[in-house]
Amino acid sequence: xxxxxxxxxxxxxxxxxxxxxxxxxxxxxxxxxxxxxxxxxxxxxxxxxxxxxxxxxxxxxxxxxxxxxxxxxxxxxxxxxxxxxxxxxxxxxxxxxxxxxxxxxxxxxxxxxxxxxxxxxxxxxxxxxxxxxxxxxxxxxxxxxxxxxxxxxxxxxxxxxxxxxxxxxxxxxxxxxxxxxxxxxxxxxxxxxxxxxxxxxxxxxxxxxxxxxxxxxxxxxxxxxxxxxxxxxxxxxxxxxxxxxxxxxxxxxxxxxxxxxxxxxxxxxxxxxxxxxxxxxxxxxxxxxxxxxxxxxxxxxxxxxxxxxxxxxxxxxxxxxxxx
Amino acid sequence: xxxxxxxxxxxxxxxxxxxxxxxxxxxxxxxxxxxxxxxxxxxxxxxxxxxxxxxxxxxxxxxxxxxxxxxxxxxxxxxxxxxxxxxxxxxxxxxxxxxxxxxxxxxxxxxxxxxxxxxxxxxxxxxxxxxxxxxxxxxxxxxxxxxxxxxxxxxxxxxxxxxxxxxxxxxxxxxxxxxxxxxxxxxxxxxxxxxxxxxxxxxxxxxxxxxxxxxxxxxxxxxxxxxxxxxxxxxxxxxxxxxxxxxxxxxxxxxxxxxxxxxxxxxxxxxxxxxxxxxxxxxxxxxxxxxxxxxxxxxxxxxxxxxxxxxxxxxxxxxxxxxxxxxxxxxxxxxxxxxxxxxxxxxxxxxxxxxxxxxxxxxxxxxxxxxxxxxxxxxxxxxxxxxxxxxxxxxxxxxxxxxxxxxxxxxxxxxxxxxxxxxxxxxxxxxxxxxxxxxxxxxxxxxxxxxxxxxxxxxxxxxxxxxxxxxxxxxxxxxxx
Numbered sequence: 001x002x003x004x005x006x007x008x009x010x011x012x013x014x015x016x017x018x019x020x021x022x023x024x025x026x027x028x029x030x031x032x033x034x035x036x037x038x039x040x041x042x043x044x045x046x047x048x049x050x051x052x053x054x055x056x057x058x059x060x061x062x063x064x065x066x067x068x069x070x071x072x073x074x075x076x077x078x079x080x081x082x083x084x085x086x087x088x089x090x091x092x093x094x095x096x097x098x099x100x101x102x103x104x105x106x107x108x109x110x111x112x113x114x115x116x117x118x119x120x121x122x123x124x125x126x127x128x129x130x131x132x133x134x135x136x137x138x139x140x141x142x143x144x145x146x147x148x149x150x151x152x153x154x155x156x157x158x159x160x161x162x163x164x165x166x167x168x169x170x171x172x173x174x175x176x177x178x179x180x181x182x183x184x185x186x187x188x189x190x191x192x193x194x195x196x197x198x199x200x201x202x203x204x205x206x207x208x209x210x211x212x213x214x215x216x217x218x219x220x221x222x223x224x225x226x227x228x229x230x231x232x233x234x235x236x237x238x239x240x241x242x243x244x245x246x247x248x249x250x251x252x253x254x255x256x257x258x259x260x261x262x263x264x265x266x267x268x269x270x271x272x273x274x275x276x277x278x279x280x281x282x283x284x285x286x287x288x289x290x291x292x293x294x295x296x297x298x299x300x301x302x303x304x305x306x307x308x309x310x311x312x313x314x315x316x317x318x319x320x321x322x323x324x
Numbered sequence: 325x326x327x328x329x330x331x332x333x334x335x336x337x338x339x340x341x342x343x344x345x346x347x348x349x350x351x352x353x354x355x356x357x358x359x360x361x362x363x364x365x366x367x368x369x370x371x372x373x374x375x376x377x378x379x380x381x382x383x384x385x386x387x388x389x390x391x392x393x394x395x396x397x398x399x400x401x402x403x404x405x406x407x408x409x410x411x412x413x414x415x416x417x418x419x420x421x422x423x424x425x426x427x428x429x430x431x432x433x434x435x436x437x438x439x440x441x442x443x444x445x446x447x448x449x450x451x452x453x454x455x456x457x458x459x460x461x462x463x464x465x466x467x468x469x470x471x472x473x474x475x476x477x478x479x480x481x482x483x484x485x486x487x488x489x490x491x492x493x494x495x496x497x498x499x500x501x502x503x504x505x506x507x508x509x510x511x512x513x514x515x516x517x518x519x520x521x522x523x524x525x526x527x528x529x530x531x532x533x534x535x536x537x538x539x540x541x542x543x544x545x546x547x548x549x550x551x552x553x554x555x556x557x558x559x560x561x562x563x564x565x566x567x568x569x570x571x572x573x574x575x576x577x578x579x580x581x582x583x584x585x586x587x588x589x590x591x592x593x594x595x596x597x598x599x600x601x602x603x604x605x606x607x608x609x610x611x612x613x614x615x616x617x618x619x620x621x622x623x624x625x626x627x628x629x630x631x632x633x634x635x636x637x638x639x640x641x642x643x644x645x646x647x648x649x650x651x652x653x654x655x656x657x658x659x660x661x662x663x664x665x666x667x668x669x670x671x672x673x674x675x676x677x678x679x680x681x682x683x684x685x686x687x688x689x690x691x692x693x694x695x696x697x698x699x700x701x702x703x704x705x706x707x708x709x710x711x712x713x714x715x716x717x718x719x720x721x722x723x724x725x726x727x728x729x730x731x732x733x734x735x736x737x738x739x740x741x742x743x744x745x746x747x748x749x750x751x752x753x754x755x756x757x758x759x760x761x762x763x764x765x766x767x768x769x770x771x772x773x774x775x776x777x778x779x780x781x782x783x784x785x786x787x788x789x790x791x792x793x794x795x796x797x798x799x800x801x802x803x804x805x
Contacts, residue, residue, distance in 0.1 A: 027453035034446060128536065130771050136467050136537040137491055137769075138441050140474035140498060225442070230478065231471040233441030240440070272450060275436050282400060 017164055021157045033160055033228060035268045036167045038245075039261040040221030042252070045245045046260035047174055048214045051183060052207060053190035054107075057242040058099060058115035061122035062215040064237035065095045066222030068126060071139040071232035081145035089219050096215030100208045107193070119242055126234040138233030142226055163224050167261075170217055174257050177213070186210055247285075251292055253299030262300055389428040391693055393682070394451035396444065396462035397487050399436035402567075402594075405626070406464040406671055407436070410487035412664050413675025414461055416656075419663065421683060426691050437463055441471035448475050452482060458693040461678050464488040464671070466510070466539040476503035483696045485678045488671050490539055492753060495723035497765055502696050504703050504722035506678045508643050510542025511549070511770070513620045513728055515755030516748040517641035518550020519804055520730050521617060524746070525639070527586040528557040533574060533600065534591030534619070536563035536772065543591050543619045545770035546755065552779045553756075553786075553798060559777055560585060568596055571603035582612035593621030598630045605634060615639075623733050625669040628740040635740055638733045644670045644713040645729045645742045653712035668712075677711050684708075723753045756803045763790045 021029050041059055048054045069088040073079040079087055103114045126133045133139065150158040177183050188196045189203055197203050226232050235241075244267065252263020267285065274281030296303050305311050395414055397407025411434055423430050433455045435447040444463050451457045460482060463472050469489035476484045477500045484503050486494060492509035521527050530551065534540035540563075548559050560581070562574060578588060588609075590600055597618075604616070618640035621627075625646060628635065646657065646669070656676065660668035668676075681703055688702035689695060704718050716726035728751045731742040757764040767789040768774055776782045787795055797803055 025453065027450065030446075030449045030453055130538070130541075131768075134470075134769070135541075135771075136539075137470040137493070138467070140470050141477075229442060229445040229471075231441055231445060231474050233467065233471060235440040235467060236442045240438075272446065275447075276433070276450070276454070280400070281436075 014168075018161070021155050021160050022153070029160060031269065031272055033163060035261075035265045036163050037221050037224040037228060038248070038268060039167055039264045040170060040224070041218055041245050042249050042260035042264040043170055043174055043257055044214045044217035044221065046249050046252075046254065046257055047178075047217065048210060049249065050255040050257070051178055051186045051190065052210050054207070054211075055112045055246070056103075056115045056211070056214065057112060057239075057246070058103075058119040058122075059214070059218045059245055060237040060241040061119040062092050062096060062218035063222035063225060063241075064122050064126060064232075064234075066092050066219035067226040067232045067236065068133060068139070070223060070226050071142050072132060074142050075139050081147065085223050088223055089216065092215050092219030092222075093212060096212045097208075099215075100211040104204055104207045104211060116239075116242070119237070120239065123234055123237050123239075126237060133232075133234075136234060138231050138235075140231050142230045142232065144227045144230070148227065159228065163228075166220060166224070170220065171257060171261070174217070178257070182206070182209075247289055249299075251289065251299055253301030253305075255298065256301035256305075259299050259301030266300070389426075389691070391425055391428060391430045391459075391686070391691065392433060392455055392457045393430065393679075394433050394435065394448075394455060394457040394460040394462070395487075396435045396437050396447050396451065396460060397464035397468075398439040399434065401438055403439040403465050406439075406488050407462070409669065409671040410461065410464050410675035410678075412660070413668075413672040413677075414679040416660055416663055416672075417676045417679035417683065420659075425683065425686055428691060433457060435462075437468055439465045439467055441468055444468045444471050445475060448472070448479075448484075452479060458482055458696065459682055459699075460484045461675065461682075462487045462489075466491050466537070469494050470498065473498040473500065473503060476500045481694070481696050483682075483693075483699050485682065487678065488674050490542065492542060493769065495721045495753060497769075499721045501700050501722070504681075504700060504718060506681050506708075506716070506718075506724050507674050508620070508726075509723070509753045510539050510620075511546030512723075512751060512753045512755060513642050514543050514546040515550045516728050516751065517617075517639075517730060518547040518552075518556065519554040520550075520641070520746060521547075521587075521589075521639070522551050522554040522556040525587075525615070527615070528555070529560070529585045530556070530558070530587055530589050530617070531560045531562065531578060531581065531585045532589045532591050533562045533564070533578075535566045535568075535593070535596055537566055538770075540591045540619065541770045541772050544772075545775055547589065547591075547619075548775045548777075548782065549755070550804075552775075552782045554804060557779050558585075559589075561772070561777055563772055564596075566596065569599040571600050572607075574600075575603050575607040575609060578609065579607065579612055585613070587615040587617055588613045589617040589619065590622050591619040593619070593624070594627075597622050597627055601631050601635065605632065610634070623731060623742055625667045628733065628742075629667075631740070633735055633740065636733055636735045639730065639745075640733075640742075641728055641730050642670060642742075643724075643726045643728055644673050645731050645744050647731075647736075647741050647743050648712070648714065648729075650712075650714070652710050656712040673712055677708070677713065680711070681706065681708060717750075719752050721753070725750050725752045727751070757790075760790055760794055763794065 020032055041063055045056065045059045048056045066088040069091045070084045073084040073087060099118050103111055103118065106114055127135055144159060148159045148162050149156065185196065185201055185206055189207060193203055225236065248264040248267040249260045251266055252261065253259030270285055271281065274284055292299060395411050397410055398404055399407045414432060418430055433451060435451060437444040437447050448460065451460055463469065464487035466489055469486065469491035470493060472484060472486060472489065473494040480502050482502060486505050486507055488507060490508055490510045492511055494503060495505050521530070532544055534544060544561060551559060562577065564574065590597060592600060616638050618638050620640060620642050623638055623640040657668045660672060684706060685699045685702040689698045704722060707715065707717050709715050714727045716724045719725050728748045729744045730746040732745050733740050734743045752758055754761050754764055776785060
């Protein structure tokens, strides 16, 4: 019965998401698209934060590496989709591999600081290396590849569907990963790194791989961002973006992948809706954030998991234990 | 019991999800309708005939005849002044016509872009899809400029007029028919200042201290061109990051080379410029460098209010000066001060002028905002004679051709003020390269080290990109007459 309910629920959500371009206004579709590509960044963050216990502020940097790789290759007409996207992901993995070597030697606040610095380095390079990145003017004129432009029943849904599919695949992929033996080991590292080392696990290597996975997902979000808005600009990867991801994930619940998506949805939606009424909307978001941190420190998903059935799921997926 | 709970909770969750989403879209629509309904007071008949050709059923806005204009720019954060002042200028222009056009109400929708290119794209999308505006004023900072140009290329049925953004490529290499700028570019305002400094003030070697990003690079480029081509020898550039407030090291560096250079050009703006001048006074730099020069944003009114009276004597150039004494300017400044309780400056002026240009264009199209091509056409043909900055027209790329004023800061009645000492008439965004537009655009974009810092290297590049013919004409003095 549990299974059936679960699948019915998934099906409803999926159908609803798939139907958005037809049912809702263009505005709503645009906003959903935006929430989705930012969600990828949130998932990337939440995966590291929730599973391994590492708060990485370098997530937007990987978005930047992917975005800039595509932007540079395509505006200079060197490579085009899909090769540019492959090159972008390759660049992200290389960058993450190198960054990973440095940052994985640290934990906690030091990890946060190192990733902050790396993120700022990428941002500064994007801003200052103007002959390649065009500096604060940003690179423009990146067009969406034709594969992403197909229409269904007169609605241009190509980009939306491909993004939706990617988000779903990534979400379920990451959820599956958290339940795999690799995920369990990551949780072990989160709980006690020294014990995992003592048990003989290659902790360094596993953290490194987790860092690469997280970077890869952030890279995916960069690809969609750059194709969607057609502009790559340093402001997309500055400290504000890192803070935005952090706030969104804390909103949703830092130990939850689904929570990351919901949190990002809430933050983005509030930004757009409130800003139509007042230009001081940031105050309202900040107040909400304050309440969330004070009264629901595990975020929105934390509150949802207080429901018994959801809690069972939570125990199963995130702590790796089954409560009896 | 357990299973029941599950069903109930899922049902509630699903229902609320659907309710929220549908409510959101409905809310938006009803709100829009309400706003539109307010607009329909009279003249309903003429309004309907105006928009006959508009078959789009979503455009209730236009059926009612009311006109909605989007204003986008940074309204929060460090660059908020740029966005807010443009908006204030727009409000002033609208209040002059009582927020109506042919009896139809004109409303503005203000969106905050946070000086962030990615945010700007979302805001522009919101204005297009949610508010269905056909005319957008903004953005207002250089960072957002190129992104707006990209958006304009992809949304040809929206007219977009930048507020204070100055990247030249917006109306040059990335120009599009629906993006028109009643503003300025980083180089446009300063080409002739370079000439003035070299010829009239007789300086040959200049140190330039500037913020390290695209707008000061554009300014540096324009200045170097005017300076070198009229006899300047070297412009030594010192770049510092934006938001630098500690200038001791730079002061030390400047003092060390005081013997070699004639003057310092401060190529900066905002808090950085104020902090620089404070350090300048503390270190007594006036003794080493009797003459200080400023970039376009340095002698701006908000800065003049902050610095001490010793700032007197700083030269700079711009397409506007608050001391212009023709009637329109005096009136504009009075009305602005009365409405907003602060002094008008170049930023507010540009919001004001842009809105007035749009109103004039609407006259041409009888209030039809949906035909972007007609609006764009009307603006391109326009000769604006009653702007506070003086007369200006638009070139084929949609950028303002206007007079550039060389200004000196003077102490008038105990207040610092920009006095116009020289006027160069009808300067386009290409400055002196009016006849060499293709060559100008074919060379690489402006950068921190392009054009070069010394006259020798500069002329090598110049010959490479502009060719023999230009060099001959330059020698005969045909370029800068």
